[in-house]
Amino acid sequence: STPTYIIVWDNVAFHHSHAVTEWFVAHPRMESLFLPPYSPFLNLIEEFFASWRWKVYDHHPHDQMSLLDAMYAGCLDISAVDCQGWIRHARRFFPRCIALDDIRCDVDENLWPNGEDRVD
Structure with missing residues (x-):
């Protein structure tokens, strides 16, 4: 089984940018998890x-x-x-x-x- 890596980070605006979203789409082993606001x-x-x-x-x-x-x-x-x-x-x-x-x-x-x- 291929491991999944979870990136835990805050809600700063650039973490929600199109470029970041696209990067996660291109890297399916990586998952983004946001801290509560x-x-x-x-x-x-x-x-x-x-x-x-x-x-x-x-x-x-x-x-x-x-x-x-x-x-x-x-x-x-x-x-x-x-x-x-x-x-x-x-x-x-x-x-x-x-x-x-x-x-x-x-x-x-x-x-x-x-x-x-x-x-x-």
Whole structure:
């Protein structure tokens, strides 16, 4: 049996583009599976980038070379324990995802249209 590979990714617009759709048609062993909308906490690279951004900021880069150095140092500041925490956090939502529950979470409560409907 030929294995199927599943690409799990977020709902950024270009993931839904004609070119991407056509690529999946041309590669039937590949399957696209989208994360639920408004669920960056399930996309672990989003967690990494958010943490990395603050680690870089903490190094106070002021020019291009110090920015590159800060980016490198910021990566070193992120530990396996950090990654394991992000995985644990995401896994808490798996049963609700499987049940097709609405797990949307707006991290900016000021943008939430109706505070009474806010889901945390």
